[in-house]
Amino acid sequence: MSKKFMKVQRIEHGTVIDHILPGRAFDVLRVLGISTDRSMSILINSHSAKGGTKDILKIEDVELSDEEASRLALVSPHATVNIIVEGKVVKKFNAEAPVMVRGVLSCSNPNCISNQNEPIQSEFRLSLDSEHRYVCTYCQRDIVDLARRIRS
Amino acid sequence: MRHVISVQDFSAEEIIDILDRAETMVEIAKGNDVSEILKGKVLAAIFFEPSTRTRLSFETAMNRLGGGVIGFAGTEATSVVKGETLADTIRMVSGYADAVVLRHPREGAAKLATQFSDVPILNAGDGAGQHPTQTMLDLFTIRTELGRLEGLNISLVGDLRYGRTVHSLAIALAKFGNTINLVSPEGLEMPGEVISHLEDTGRFGKACHSPEEIIADTDMLYVTRIQKERFPDPVEYEKVAGMYRVDPELVSRGPEHMIILHPLPRVNEITPEVDALPQAKYFQQAFNAVPVRMALLSMVIGGQSNV
Numbered sequence: 001m002s003k004k005f006m007k008v009q010r011i012e013h014g015t016v017i018d019h020i021l022p023g024r025a026f027d028v029l030r031v032l033g034i035s036t037d038r039s040m041s042i043l044i045n046s047h048s049a050k051g052g053t054k055d056i057l058k059i060e061d062v063e064l065s066d067e068e069a070s071r072l073a074l075v076s077p078h079a080t081v082n083i084i085v086e087g088k089v090v091k092k093f094n095a096e097a098p099v100m101v102r103g104v105l106s107c108s109n110p111n112c113i114s115n116q117n118e119p120i121q122s123e124f125r126l127s128l129d130s131e132h133r134y135v136c137t138y139c140q141r142d143i144v145d146l147a148r149r150i151r152s
Numbered sequence: 153m154r155h156v157i158s159v160q161d162f163s164a165e166e167i168i169d170i171l172d173r174a175e176t177m178v179e180i181a182k183g184n185d186v187s188e189i190l191k192g193k194v195l196a197a198i199f200f201e202p203s204t205r206t207r208l209s210f211e212t213a214m215n216r217l218g219g220g221v222i223g224f225a226g227t228e229a230t231s232v233v234k235g236e237t238l239a240d241t242i243r244m245v246s247g248y249a250d251a252v253v254l255r256h257p258r259e260g261a262a263k264l265a266t267q268f269s270d271v272p273i274l275n276a277g278d279g280a281g282q283h284p285t286q287t288m289l290d291l292f293t294i295r296t297e298l299g300r301l302e303g304l305n306i307s308l309v310g311d312l313r314y315g316r317t318v319h320s321l322a323i324a325l326a327k328f329g330n331t332i333n334l335v336s337p338e339g340l341e342m343p344g345e346v347i348s349h350l351e352d353t354g355r356f357g358k359a360c361h362s363p364e365e366i367i368a369d370t371d372m373l374y375v376t377r378i379q380k381e382r383f384p385d386p387v388e389y390e391k392v393a394g395m396y397r398v399d400p401e402l403v404s405r406g407p408e409h410m411i412i413l414h415p416l417p418r419v420n421e422i423t424p425e426v427d428a429l430p431q432a433k434y435f436q437q438a439f440n441a442v443p444v445r446m447a448l449l450s451m452v453i454g455g456q457s458n459v
C-alpha cells in the first residue's frame with residue numbers, strides 16, 4: 001500500500017481518468033487541450049488489476065465535463081472518468097464515443113477541402129458499423145491514425 | 153432546395169424519376185423539340201479544373217431548356233478568384249445565378265459549396281470524390297440500351313482504384329440489384345470499402361485480372377482508362393495496357409446483346425475498329441449527358457411540375 005502511495009499521489013480536487021489505452025495518455029491530454037504544465041500525475045503502461053496494461057491520468061483542479069469525456073473517447077474508448085471533490089469520488093462514468101465531432105480533428109486526406117483555408121469546421125461522423133471509424137463529412141473518407149489528427 | 157452532390161444521396165426511386173424525366177428530354181436535347189421551361193434562368197458553371205465535355209454538356213443542356221449560362225473555367229478561374237476562399241466565390245456566384253455547377257480539384261468542395269449557396273449546387277466532380285451526374289448518365293445509358301436496370305451482369309474493367317466515377321457507379325448498380333465483376337491490373341484494384349459494400353449487398357460477382365475471364369457472361373462492359381503515370385516502368389505499362397485493350401476479337405467472345413461503355417476520353421483502351429460494332433455505345437453515352445443534365449437542371453431549378 002505504501003508502495004502504491006509513493007507511485008501516485010491521491011488528489012483532493014480534480015479528475016482521475018482510468019483505463020486509458022496503454023500509451024494514449026498524452027493523446028488524451030491533447031484532445032482535452034490540457035497542457036502538461038498543470039499539476040498532474042501521469043502513469044504510462046501501468047499494470048492493470050484485470051491483467052494487461054493501461055494508462056492513468058490524475059489531473060488536479062480540473063472537472064471533466066460530459067462533452068470533454070466524449071472527446072476523450074475519440075482516442076481511448078471505454079476509459080473511466082472519476083470526478084473527485086474533497087478527496088471523494090462524486091461522479092464516475094464511462095467515456096462514450098461521440099456520434100459527431102466538429103473542429104477537434106483534421107482530416108487525414110491531404111486533398112480534402114476541409115484542410116484548406118476555408119471558413120468551416122471539420123466534421124466527422126461515427127460510422128454506423130461497429131468498427132469505431134470516423135468518416136469525414138466533406139470527403140467521405142475514413143480518418144486514419146486518429147490520435148495524430150487531433151488539432152492542438 | 154435540392155443539391156446534387158453524391159449519387160448516394162438519392163434513393164433508387166428518385167434515380168428512376170430522374171431517368172424518366174431524362175427520357176422526356178431526349179428530343180429536346182437533339183433539337184427536334186423546343187423547350188423554354190428554364191427561360192430567364194441562369195446557370196453558373198464554375199470549373200476550377202478543365203473538363204471540357206462536362207462543361208459543354210451542361211451548357212448545351214441549359215441552352216436547350218431556354219436558359220442562359222455564365223461562368224469561368226481552367227486558368228481563368230485562378231485569376232477570377234485571386235486566392236479568395238471557395239466559400240466567398242460561391243457566395244458571390246450564387247447571387248448571380250439560379251443554380252451553380254461546380255468542378256473543383258479537392259474532395260468535398262461541392263459539399264462545402266452547399267453551405268454557402270442560396271441556390272442549388274450540382275457537383276461536376278470534386279477531386280477524386282464524387283461525380284454524380286456522370287453516374288446518372290451511365291445508368292440512363294444502361295437502361296436505354298438494355299431495356300432494364302436490374303438483374304444484369306456488369307463488368308467494370310481497367311483502373312478501378314483511382315477511377316473517379318467507377319466507385320459510385322458500382323455502388324449504384326448494386327443498389328439496383330445487378331451483379332458486379334471487377335477486372336483490374338494488380339495494384340489498381342477496387343478499394344476495400346467499395347468491395348465490402350458490394351459484399352454486404354450480396355452483389356459482388358468476381359474479381360480477376362483478365363477481361364477474358366468474364367466476357368462471355370457480361371451484359372455491360374464498362375471500360376476505364378489505365379493511366380501511364382500509374383506505372384513506374386513503361387514496359388510494364390505497355391504489357392498491362394495490351395492485356396486490357398478491348399478489340400473486336402474480345403468483343404466477339406461476349407454475348408451479342410452486350411454493350412460497351414466508357415466515360416471518355418479514351419486513349420487506346422478500346423481500338424477504333426470496335427466503334428463500328430453494335431456493342432459500342434460510348435458515343436451514345438456521351439450524348440446522353442445532355443438529356444440527363446437537362447433533367448437534373450429542370451428538377452433543381454424549375455421544380456417538379458413544369459416539364
Ligand SMILES: [Zn+2]
Pocket residue numbers: 107108109112113114136137138139140141260
Ligand atoms: Zn475529409
